[in-house]
Amino acid sequence: MTHVEDELTSQPDCWERAAAEAPRHAKVLPAPGERVALVGCGTSYFMARAAAALREGAGQGETDAFAASEFPHGRRYDRIVALTRSGTTTEVLDLLHRVKDRTPTTAITADPDTPVRTAAGALAVLDFADERSVVQTRFATTALTLLRAHLGLHPGTAVTDARTALAQPLPQGLPECGQFTFLGRGWTVGLAEEAGLKMREAALAWAESYPAMEYRHGPISVSTTGTATWMLGDAPDGLARQVRETGALWIAGHLDPLAELVRVQRLAVAVAASRGLDPDRPRHLTRSVILAP
Secondary structure, three states: OOHHHHHHHOHHHHHHHHHHHHHHHHHHOOOOOOOEEEEEOOHHHHHHHHHHHHHHHOOOOOEEEEEHHHOOOOOOOOEEEEEEOOOOOHHHHHHHHHHOOOOOEEEEEOOOOOOHHHHOOEEEEOHHHOOOOOOOOHHHHHHHHHHHHHOOOOOOHHHHHHHHHHHOOOOOOOOOOOEEEEEEOOOHHHHHHHHHHHHHHHHOOEEEEEEHHHOOOOHHHHOOOOEEEEEEOOOOOOHHHHHHHOOOEEEEOOOOHHHHHHHHHHHHHHHHHHOOOOOOOOOOOOOOOOOOO
């Protein structure tokens, strides 16, 4: 078993622990009414996008999400929350240092014994969700679970659905597809982006992601026999029929959307194995991007 397989199968237990520990971290996480920016890089950025949409959609305050390198320094926020598994990513550390004197900052991290300890004003540590694999699975979903629980939006079905996602076979014919498209709505747009990234990182697959309503505006043209379109969350009316009419395989998300992401992680590992790839060591990637001065 690869590291990533071992780590992705541990997610239900990690989610349970994160949800239970959410009250302990409440003082360093956004309070209702605060104007908040969530930042990250790669997978962490996509989790930030999902969390931002959840928080603002719940009426808890204006919430934006940015890649750390694209943060708009002309804007003012009551709190900035950075997601960083390693605590060493250059863009995140540079941002935290730059805003530290004017804005309260919190870093959600797996490793507090890294430069993020001094860069951020406060830490929420999820060391039990740390990973050996380059490809993120459990840390990302556990960090999002922490934020969902903090918002009061962690459903009791999420952990059960995650166990189902690990136990059920993948849809027949899915690993053999040559191209994958992932769709989301609202907070699950970020999950769809992460799903596409997992397929590219682990399996070198042609994978894309879009807001579901945007799929008709051009991207559906790539749908054909041998491609797959996977919906994370509820699909717009009529979209499943339109995709099937192209000859593509339509996958309807029937679990909690975060649990659906677990199914995609399994797909990425399966496709990697079929192509003779090691998902623990994706080409050109490292566990953390650390740039030379």
